[in-house]
Amino acid sequence: MKKNSSLSVLTNGILKENPVLVLILGTCPTLATTTNVFGAFGMGIAAMLVLICSNVLISLLRNIIPDSVRIPCYIVIIAGFVTVVQMIVQAFFPELYTMLGVYLALIVVNCIILGRAEMFASKNNVGKSALDGLGMGIGFTLALCVISTIREVLGNASFAGIPIPFLENYKIAFLTKAPGGMVVYGLVIALVYVVTSGKAPKKKDFSCAGCPNAANCQSADCTKEKEEI
Numbered sequence: 138m139k140k141n142s143s144l145s146v147l148t149n150g151i152l153k154e155n156p157v158l159v160l161i162l163g164t165c166p167t168l169a170t171t172t173n174v175f176g177a178f179g180m181g182i183a184a185m186l187v188l189i190c191s192n193v194l195i196s197l198l199r200n201i202i203p204d205s206v207r208i209p210c211y212i213v214i215i216a217g218f219v220t221v222v223q224m225i226v227q228a229f230f231p232e233l234y235t236m237l238g239v240y241l242a243l244i245v246v247n248c249i250i251l252g253r254a255e256m257f258a259s260k261n262n263v264g265k266s267a268l269d270g271l272g273m274g275i276g277f278t279l280a281l282c283v284i285s286t287i288r289e290v291l292g293n294a295s296f297a298g299i300p301i302p303f304l305e306n307y308k309i310a311f312l313t314k315a316p317g318g319m320v321v322y323g324l325v326i327a328l329v330y331v332v333t334s335g336k337a338p339k340k341k342d343f344s345c346a347g348c349p350n351a352a353n354c355q356s357a358d359c360t361k362e363k364e365e366i
Contacts, residue, residue, distance in 0.1 A: 146265050150272035156249040157280035158329040163249045166240050167281060168318045174297040177285035178278065179233040183222050183241060185274025188250050189267055190218045192258040196266035199259045211254045216245045249277060280325070287321050288312045 156162045163184075170180045191214050195202075202210045223241050227234045234241065244250065253273055258266040290296055292312030294304035311317040 143265065143268055147268045147272040150269065150274070150276040151279065152276070152329070152333065154273075155276040155280055155329065156252075156273050157277055158326050159333070160249075160252075161326070162252060163247055163277065164322075166243065166247065167284065168315060168322065169240050170237060171281055171285035171288055171318060171321075172293070172313050173236065174282060174285045174289055176233065176236040177281035178297075179226070179230065180237055180240065181274070181278025181281045183226060183237075184244055184247060184250065184277055185271070186222055187215060187218045187244055188253060188274045188277075189270035191215045191250060191254060192266040192270035193263055194218075195254045195258040196261060196263045202259075207259065208251075208255070211251060211259075212245065215250055215254070219244045249273060284318070284321055284325055287325070288318060292317060 150156060152159075154160060157164075157167050166180055166184075171177045191211070194214050195211060198210075198214075219242065222244070223234075226237075226241060253269060257269045261269070286296070290301065290304065291309050293310075294301050294308045309317070312321060
């Protein structure tokens with residue numbers, strides 16, 4: 138299978154490059170919306186729709202948008218789709234709209250969506266960009282659902298708001314709080330790391346050595362001199 142085949146592009150975001158559990162992106166909405174499975178699922182679907190639509194449009198416009206203003210353009214495109222999704226949720230799912238609150242609007246600055254626009258959609262065709270958005274969206278939704286299931290079932294003795302009577306006397310209220318969310322999040326990340334044998338994608342080198350202009354950069358020269366001393 139080719140490294141950048143359609144199937145690979147679709148499946149990468151589900152586990153191998155899961156945006157929440159492997160790339161550790163979108164931490165804020167992950168912790169804030171995973172106290173209830175219904176809210177977590179709604180957030181995941183909303184983000185997935187924005188991911189797919191923004192990836193497709195950015196891919197279509199990748200040769201038109203000037204490189205110097207690409208980030209502001211990406212944000213405007215993403216904001217447009219977020220507004221549409223927000224209006225749809227408010228009109229047809231008012232309970233979900235109330236539950237997600239400000240985090241629905243904050244999808245605009247979700248680093249998963251902006252990151253995929255910059256790293257993938259701006260460099261690939263429409264088909265693969267749509268698949269990337271779908272795969273990353275599925276991965277994001279699954280991660281939210283797994284974390285929210287653990288937190289709601291064990292912390293609130295319910296699932297998607299439906300009470301689980303036999304757990305009522307064994308609730309771990311700590312899991313519904315922010316610190317409990319961090320604990321569950323960390324444990325799920327550790328589990329995924331073990332399952333994938335720690336084969337997470339290599340991080341990009343942001344040091345002076347990884348910069349193409351390092352040879353002409355005064356700070357790089359200073360760093361070299363310090364290392365030599």
